Amino acid sequence: MSTNAKSTQLKSLGAVLALLAFAQMIIAIDYNIVFVSLPEIGSGLGFSEYNLQWVVSAYAVAFGGFLMLGGRATDLFGRKRMFIVGMALYAISSLVGGLATEPWILVVARAVQGLGGAFLAPATLSLVMALFKEGAERNQALSIWGAAGGSGMVLGSILGGVLTDAFGWPAVFFVNVLLAGAGVIAAWVLIPADPPSARGKIDLPGAVTGTAGVTLLVFALVEAPARGWTSSFVLTTAAVAVLLLGVFIAVEARSSAPMLPLRLFRNRNLSTGTLITFSFMATFGALAYFLTRYWQGVLGYSAWTTGLAFVLPSASVLIGTVLGGKLSTKFGVRSTLVGALAVGAAGTAVLALVAGPTSSYLAIAPALVVLSVAQGVVFTTMFVAATTGVEAADQGIGSGIATTGQQIGGAVGLAVLIAIATSVNSGGDGNTVMHETTVAYWAIAIGIAVTVLVTLNFRQRPPAEPVNGADAAGSLDTVETASEGVQPR
Incomplete structure (x- = not known):
């Protein structure tokens, strides 16, 4: 050329x-x-x-x-x-x-x-x-x-x-x-x-049962905090969802052209990566809710002031996403994820310690920056990890699986964290809200720390082994052949 x-x-x-x-x-x-x-x-x-x-x-x-x-x-x-x-x-x-x-x-x-x-x-x-x-090249693009x-x-x-x-x-x-x-x-x-x-x-039978099952499951998780986890409506909806998902798996196992090829789950990186995207949203993804409660319910910020308060952590996430590709290329995906998750857990724990009813924004800003940069690094790197080893013809469904984990994790994580936070006591005054958000911060920090252990299940190719003619330092070890790319016109 x-x-x-x-x-x-x-x-x-x-x-x-x-x-x-x-x-x-x-x-x-x-x-x-x-x-x-x-x-x-x-x-x-x-x-x-x-x-x-x-x-x-x-x-x-x-x-x-x-x-x-x-x-x-x-x-x-x-x-x-x-x-x-x-x-x-x-x-x-x-x-x-x-x-x-x-x-x-x-x-x-x-x-x-x-x-x-x-x-x-x-x-x-x-x-x-x-x-x-x-x-x-892919790490930089991501x-x-x-x-x-x-x-x-x-x-x-x-x-x-x-x-x-x-x-x-x-x-x-x-x-x-x-x-x-x-x-x-x-x-x-x-x-x-x-x-x-x-x-x-x-695959129409798979599409109907799979889509209906996941939709009902997410619906049940969204409704559970308001209706109660043990309400007949939530339990019935969840039971129907599980039944449909069971039928979906049976249909996919027998289909000659399944919507979700079950062989994809033999790719350890995709399975582990989906758990990571789930855990990411269940922990990091829930922080915005509890920060909003803290700023408005404890410190008395207006909606507009709260929006401005999110600029610093959001900008820090932006910096982290840029760093994620560079770090994973230099140190490897698994090492980058483990390090970023550890830093994120530490930053969230510090936030739990310094955020109080009289704390200034400047007092909590360092913890917000640290955990938000880590969040950005994890966001970029977890998708690099989850989709490595997925063949070109299955990249769409592979991406869909990883993103589904992300969406369900957001619903489950927030619902569980709210239940944990509100179980500590009742009432709605500032002290109660402060106590609940502190409990939530600690729960999030523990959840992030547990995610580090899940990350160790990723396979990582030695840095010296080339992939697609590029530096493989940021790659995992399940791909034996190059992904078939779409060529620009």
Whole structure:
């Protein structure tokens, strides 16, 4: 290949990576942007206090429930096609959400946004895996992709407050119409065409039972804190979910073209990586909830001030995502994960010690920076680890499995931590909230420390062994052949 051709290819890959990072930023923005707007949404559309949670929960249930289907559709029908479908669903549902005049319309729109995320997330991640060689090149690409997610967290917190104050709550949805619409156009132009072979047939029995089972499981986990873990509704829903998932596994074991090939779980890195993504969201992912309770319920911050308070930890996560790729390339994925998790556990423990009813923001800032940088490093590196060794034809479903673990972990972790925190005592005064958040910080620190032990199950290839012609220092040891990438046009 000539020097000019190589330069053109690199520029093309750079433009595609920028688009994939942009998509990850949209997903992060969409998750965070509604939180500050919830009180105005509730009063504007007449939500009850209980039903208002479904502005958030409808998104989480649909996202988590349809991720495996979205991942397999990416493998069968093409990464570019599913990327565009996901972006288009974001744009359309955001428009409907901004125009909503009834609570149920907004809840449905949020569910469709979650569906869009379930197609967009695995398509985006599998494109990164397919286009960039395993090792240093892929680690760097994932750092940029993860950094975009970190910046989306910052933008989501700030935009939610600014847009709501200036234009009202519909603006937090209308801004996504513009962003996602631009993403559809850019994807049509920049993303390499799907190969002709990227077509197939969905395993309908597996798709129905698997999607229904996961959706009901996430639904039960979301409802459990409000209805009670032992309520007949939650127990019945969970039992039906487990039954459907059992049927799903039986169907997949006998299918000639399964939606979820069970052989993937023989890849120790994918199985372990999914546990890591689950644990990451169950621990690090829950910190934002308890920080919000601490700042508003104990220190008396307003919603706008709370949004500003999140800028420092969110920016630190952004720095960590950039460092994650560099560290995993230099020291190896497993070593980087173990180190980052240990630092994150220590930072969270320090936060539990220094956060008090009279603590200033500056007093807790060092702990926030340390644990947030560690969080960013783990976020990037856990996806490098989880998808290593997954064949190119299965990258979509592999990404979907890892991301499903992430979504379910968020629901389970928050519910369990709330139950632990509120079990220590009752009441709602500042001292009680302070005690509950302290208990939650310690529980999170312990959970992160336990995750270190899970991480030791990863396999790691010796640094001297090459992968795809690249430095293998950041790779694991299950891949024997190069992943088949999509070539830019």
